Amino acid sequence: MTGLFRRLVKPGPAMLTVIIVLAWTAAYVSQLSFLDMVELNTVDLRFRFRGERPVGPEVVLAVIDEQSLKEEGKWIWPREKIARMIKNLADAGAAVVALDIGFLEPDPNNTIKPVEEAERLVKEAGALTPNLSESFGRLKEAGDNDRILADTIKASKTKVVLGYFFHMDRKELGRLDQGEIDSQVENVRSGRFQKIRETKEGRRFTGLRTAIMPAANIKMIAETTDYSGYFNMVPDKDGTVRWMPMVIKCENHFHAPLALMAVRAFRNEELSLEIEDFGVSHVRSGSHEIPVNETGHLLINYRGGAKTFPHISVSSIIENRVPRENLKGKIVLVGATAVGIFDLRVTPFSEIYPGLEIHANVVDNILHEDYLWRPNWATIFDLAAIAFLSAIIGFFVPRSRIAFGAMVSAGIFAFYLIMCQFLFSSQGLLLNILYPGAAMITTYVAMTAYKYISEEKQKRFLKNAFSTYLAPSVVSEIIKNPDKLALGGEEREITAFFSDLQGFTSISERLSAHELVALLNEFLTEMSDVILGEMGTVDKYEGDAIIAFFGAPNDLPDHAAKACVACVKMQKRLAELRKKLAAEGRPALHMRIGMNTGKAVVGNMGSAMRMDYTMMGDTVNTAARLEGVNKIYGTYVMISGSTFSEASHVIAARELDLVMVIGKGEPITVYEVQGLPGEVLPAQTEANHHYARGLAAYRALKWDEAIAHFSDALAALPTDGPSMEMFRRCQNYKVSPPPSKWNRAYSMKSK
Numbered sequence: 043m044t045g046l047f048r049r050l051v052k053p054g055p056a057m058l059t060v061i062i063v064l065a066w067t068a069a070y071v072s073q074l075s076f077l078d079m080v081e082l083n084t085v086d087l088r089f090r091f092r093g094e095r096p097v098g099p100e101v102v103l104a105v106i107d108e109q110s111l112k113e114e115g116k117w118i119w120p121r122e123k124i125a126r127m128i129k130n131l132a133d134a135g136a137a138v139v140a141l142d143i144g145f146l147e148p149d150p151n152n153t154i155k156p157v158e159e160a161e162r163l164v165k166e167a168g169a170l171t172p173n174l175s176e177s178f179g180r181l182k183e184a185g186d187n188d189r190i191l192a193d194t195i196k197a198s199k200t201k202v203v204l205g206y207f208f209h210m211d212r213k214e215l216g217r218l219d220q221g222e223i224d225s226q227v228e229n230v231r232s233g234r235f236q237k238i239r240e241t242k243e244g245r246r247f248t249g250l251r252t253a254i255m256p257a258a259n260i261k262m263i264a265e266t267t268d269y270s271g272y273f274n275m276v277p278d279k280d281g282t283v284r285w286m287p288m289v290i291k292c293e294n295h296f297h298a299p300l301a302l303m304a305v306r307a308f309r310n311e312e313l314s315l316e317i318e319d320f321g322v323s324h325v326r327s328g329s330h331e332i333p334v335n336e337t338g339h340l341l342i343n344y345r346g347g348a349k350t351f352p353h354i355s356v357s358s359i360i361e362n363r364v365p366r367e368n369l370k371g372k373i374v375l376v377g378a379t380a381v382g383i384f385d386l387r388v389t390p391f392s393e394i395y396p397g398l399e400i401h402a403n404v405v406d407n408i409l410h411e412d413y414l415w416r417p418n419w420a421t422i423f424d425l426a427a428i429a430f431l432s433a434i435i436g437f438f439v440p441r442s443r444i445a446f447g448a449m450v451s452a453g454i455f456a457f458y459l460i461m462c463q464f465l466f467s468s469q470g471l472l473l474n475i476l477y478p479g480a481a482m483i484t485t486y487v488a489m490t491a492y493k494y495i496s497e498e499k500q501k502r503f504l505k506n507a508f509s510t511y512l513a514p515s516v517v518s519e520i521i522k523n524p525d526k527l528a529l530g531g532e533e534r535e536i537t538a539f540f541s542d543l544q545g546f547t548s549i550s551e552r553l554s555a556h557e558l559v560a561l562l563n564e565f566l567t568e569m570s571d572v573i574l575g576e577m578g579t580v581d582k583y584e585g586d587a588i589i590a591f592f593g594a595p596n597d598l599p600d601h602a603a604k605a606c607v608a609c610v611k612m613q614k615r616l617a618e619l620r621k622k623l624a625a626e627g628r629p630a631l632h633m634r635i636g637m638n639t640g641k642a643v644v645g646n647m648g649s650a651m652r653m654d655y656t657m658m659g660d661t662v663n664t665a666a667r668l669e670g671v672n673k674i675y676g677t678y679v680m681i682s683g684s685t686f687s688e689a690s691h692v693i694a695a696r697e698l699d700l701v702m703v704i705g706k707g708e709p710i711t712v713y714e715v716q717g718l719p720g721e722v723l724p725a726q727t728e729a730n731h732h733y734a735r736g737l738a739a740y741r742a743l744k745w746d747e748a749i750a751h752f753s754d755a756l757a758a759l760p761t762d763g764p765s766m767e768m769f770r771r772c773q774n775y776k777v778s779p780p781p782s783k784w785n786r787a788y789s790m791k792s793k
Contacts, residue, residue: 058488059436063429066481070424070474075279081476082284085341085414085466086390092467094346098410100308101402102352102369104131104139106378110357117378120151121187125194127359127376132200135370140203140304142273142377142398145259149187188262195266201307204263204270205300206230208253208290215254222255223293229258233270233297235289236312243319249337250322251276253292271303275387275397276339282388283395286404288325289315289338301404302327308373308409333413342400343407343414343470347391351402353379375402416472427478431458432485439489440496441552443545447493451486455479497547531645531658536593537605537637537685538657538665539578541569541612543586544632552629561623562586565631568615576608577601581656591657594644602639602688609635609679610693610718634678636669638662639685660706667703668712671790675699675714676763683711694722696730697737698764700787709787714764729759736768741786745776 069077104127106117114123124143131139195202206229209215256272258264272290277283290297298306298313302325306313311328321336334340345351356376358364377398389395407413431454439447458478465471543549543565550558566588570580573590577598581589592608593601612633620630640661648654668680675698686695694716700709716722722730736751749772755765771788 055436055440055489055492058492059432059485062436062481062485062488063432066428066432066477066484067425070428070477077476079279081474082278082282083280084475085284085472086282088463088466089344089390091463094350097345097351097402097406100371100373100409101405102354102372102374103398103402104356104359104374104376105353105380105396105398106356106376107353107380109355111380113357114360117380118150121145121149121191123360125187125191127356128191128194128198128200128202130359130362130364131369131374132198134364134366134368136200136374137371138201138203138304138307138373139198140271140300140307140373140375140401141205142300142375142401144206144257144273145188145191145204145263146206146257148260149191151187188260192262192266195263201269202267203300203303203307204232204259204267205273206233206256206258206270207274208256208272208292208297210251210253210274212254218255225261226256226258227293227295229261229264230256230270230272230297231295232264232268233272233303235296235298235315237314238296239314239316241318244317244321247317247319247321250289250291250317251287251337253290256292256297269303269307271298271300273300273397273401275400277388280388282390283400284341284390285339286342286400287338288332288334288340289322299401299404301401302332302408304373304375304401304405305408327408330408330411332408333415340404340407341414341472342403343412344389344391344403345406348395348399351399351406373405375405377401412470414466414470414472420471420473424474424477427458427473428481431478432481435482435485436489439486440493441548443548444490444493447490448486451482455482458482493547496551531643531647533641533643533659534594535601535640536591536642536644536657536661537602537639537688538642538662539573539588539590539592539605539608539635539637540666540669541588541633541635542669544634546586549629549631557628561628561631565616565619568619569612569633572608572612572615576604576611578605578608579655582654591642591644591662594657595655600688602685603692605637605639606681606685606689606693606695606715607718609637609681609715610721613678632678634669634672634680636665636667636672636680637685638665638668638682639688640664663705664703664710667705667790668701668710671701671703671712674788674790675767677714679715681713681715683713686711686713692718694719696733699737699768700785702785702787702789704790709785725759726762729755729762729765732758733762733765733768736765736772740768740772743775743779745772748772749776 111117124141128139212218259270264270274287274290275283276285276287278285286299286301288299288302290299296315302313305311305327309328311330314324314326315322316324322334322338325332325334325338325340332340352368354364354368359369375398377396379396379398387395387397387400389400434454435451438450442450459475462473462475465473549561553561565586566583569588573580573588576592577596578590578592579594579596581591583589592598592605598604612635616631616633623630638661640659642657642659642661644655644657646655647658664682668682672678672680677698680698681689681695695713696716698712698714701712702709716726716730732751732755736748736755739745739748739751749769752765752769752772755762756769759765
C-alpha cells in the first residue's frame with residue numbers, strides 16, 4: 043500500500059494520471075454549462091447514428107398545410123371551419139383532438155357587428171317587425187364564429203384539448219394589470235395538475251420555469267372543455283429543442299403542456315406533481331412515471347425527422363374526405379405546417395422541424411414509456427469511466443511504443459464510444475461521453491508528451507556519457523597525419539549517416555541503469571562493427587543514436603554504395619541480435635536510418651582544449667531529417683536521391699515520395715532501401731509494383747486511382763507502412779484537395 047502511494051505521489055506518469063482524473067472529475071461534478079452543451083451535442087449525434095424509430099399508431103397530425111390554404115383560403119380562417127373540423131373528427135371517432143392553435147382574441151371574421159348595426163338602423167326607422175327581428179337573430183348567430191366553435195367543442199363526444207402559451211418575459215408585456223392577469227390565469231385553470239405535493243422545502247425551490255401570465259383562449263371558448271395545455275418550447279443556448287418543460291408555474295399554480303394533457307384526456311387519468319427541496323421529484327400521468335430533471339424538463343426521445351408521424355391535411359378533414367379508420371380512436375394533434383405560418387424549430391434530426399411534431403414525439407414517448415433515461419448509477423459509472431479508462435491509457439502509453447500506445451488509446455476510446463452508442467440505440471440509456479472521452483484524450487496527450495520529454499532527457503544523459511570517445515578511424519588518420527589535430531576542416535563529398543532506436547523511452551523505463559548500459563553497449567558494438575567494416579567513420583553516439591559518415595577521413599570513391607550496404611548489413615545484424623535478446627528475455631530493438639550524399643565540411647572542430655573530428659553542413663542536416671521522416675512512412679532505411687543515384691547498382695530500393703524537410707527550400711526525392719539485389723521477397727516486390735503505380739496516380743492528382751493502387755499494395759503486403767501512409771493521405775486529399783500550385787511534395791511539420 044505504501045509503495046503504491048509513493049508511486050502515485052512521485053512525479054511521473056502515475057501522478058500525472060491522478061491529476062488529470064481529479065481535474066476532469068471536478069469539472070464533471072461542477073456541471074460547467076458550456077461542457078454540458080457539448081455533451082448534449084454528442085446526444086444529437088447519437089440520435090443521427092441511431093436513425094429513425096417506428097412510432098405508435100395512436101397519434102395523427104392534422105396539418106394546416108399548403109393544400110389546406112389553397113382549398114380553404116389564407117390563414118386566419120373563420121373559426122366555423124375549425125368547428126367543422128372538430129365535428130368531423132368527432133363523427134369519425136377520434137379519441138382526442140389537441141389544438142396547437144390559440145384563440146386568444148375574438149374571431150376577426152365574425153359578422154355580428156354589421157348585423158347589429160343594420161338591426162339598430164332598422165329599429166330606429168321603426169321598421170323592425172317580429173319576423174325581421176327573428177331573422178336578425180339568426181344572422182347574428184350564424185355570424186358568431188366563436189359561439190359556433192364553443193358550442194361544437196361543448197357538444198363534442200371527442201375530448202378537445204385547447205392550446206395556449208405563457209409569457210415568460212415581463213419586458214414583452216409592459217405595464218400589467220393584476221385583474222387582467224387573474225382573468226387570464228382563470229381561463230387556463232383546465233391546464234393545471236390535479237394532484238400536487240409540495241414540501242415546505244420544495245416551496246423554496248426556485249429552479250422551476252415560472253411564467254408572468256398566460257395568453258389564454260377567450261373565455262367563451264376556454265370554459266368549454268376540461269383540458270388545456272401550453273405549447274411553449276424552450277430551446278437550448280444553441281437553438282436546439284431537446285427538452286419539453288413538463289411543468290410551468292404561474293401565480294402559484296402548476297400547469298402541464300399540451301402533449302401531457304392530450305395523454306391525460308386519452309387515458310382519462312389524473313396528473314400529479316411532487317416537488318421537494320432539490321426540485322421536481324415526480325411527474326405522473328395516472329400511475330405512469332415520466333422521467334424529468336429537477337427543473338421538470340423531459341429530454342425528448344425523438345423518433346426521427348419531419349413527417350415521422352402520419353400527416354392529414356385539415357382541408358381533407360373539413361371536407362370529410364378522410365376514411366374513418368384513419369381517425370378512429372386516435373389522438374389528433376392539430377397545427378400549422380404551411381410555409382410562412384408555422385414555427386420552425388431546430389432538433390437533433392433537423393434544422394427545419396415543425397413544432398407540432400415535437401408535441402407528437404412527447405405524446406408518443408409518454409404513451410409507450412419509451413424515454414431516454416439515466417439511472418441512479420449512471421453518475422457513478424461516468425466517474426468510474428473517467429478514472430478507469432484514463433488509468434489504462436496512463437499505464438500503457440509510457441511503457442509502449444508510440445504506435446502501440448496510440449493504437450491502445452484509440453481502441454479504448456472507440457470501444458467506449460461504440461458502447462455508449464449501442465446502449466443509447468438499444469436501451470435509450472444515456473451515459474456521458476464528453477468527460478470520459480476528454481479525460482482519455484488528455485491522458486494520452488500528457489503521457490505522449492511525458493514520454494517524449496523523458497526520451498530526450500535520457501538521450502542527453504547518454505550523449506554526455508559517451509561524448510569522450512573518439513572513432514578509431516579518426517585516431518588512425520591522426521597517426522598518419524598529425525597536422526589534422528589542428529582546428530579546421532575541409533569540404534569533401536561524403537555520405538552522412540544517422541540512426542535512432544525506435545521507442546527507446548519505453549525500453550529505458552523498463553530496465554535498471556546497469557541493464558540499460560549493458561544493452562546499449564551490446565547494440566552499439568554490433569552496429570559500429572558493421573560501419574567500421576564498410577570503411578565508415580563513427581562520428582559520435584548520442585544516447586541510442588549513431589552518427590557516422592562514409593568518405594572521410596579516408597578517401598572512399600564508392601562511399602554511397604558502402605554506406606547503403608552497411609545499412610542492409612546492420613539491419614540483418616540487428617535482426618540476429620533481436621533473436622538473442624528475445625531468448626534472454628530482454629526487449630527487442632528496432633533502428634531507423636537516414637542517409638544523404640553531398641558536400642560537407644569534415645575535420646577537427648571545437649576548442650583548443652576539446653576538439654572532435656566531425657562533419658557539418660546542409661548535407662548532414664538533411665541526413666538527420668531523413669532519419670525522422672521514416673516515422674511518417676513506417677520505414678527503417680531512408681536515403682536521398684543523391685545517395686540512390688550513386689548506390690542503385692548495389693541495393694534493392696523503391697522511390698517513396700517527394701519530401702520537403704525542415705530547413706530545405708526544395709523538395710527531396712526519398713527512397714526506401716529494402717535489401718541487396720535478389721533479397722526482396724515476392725510479396726514486397728508485388729507491393730512495390732502497385733506502390734509505384736499509386737505514386738504516379740498520386741502525383742497526377744488522381745486520388746481514386748491512387749487509392750486503388752495503394753489498396754492493392756496493402757493486399758499484397760498488409761504491413762507495408764508507405765502504402766498505409768499514402769492510402770490515408772489520398773483519402774484526405776480527396777476530401778480536402780491540396781492547393782492548385784502544389785509541388786507534389788509532402789511538407790514535414792517538425793524535425
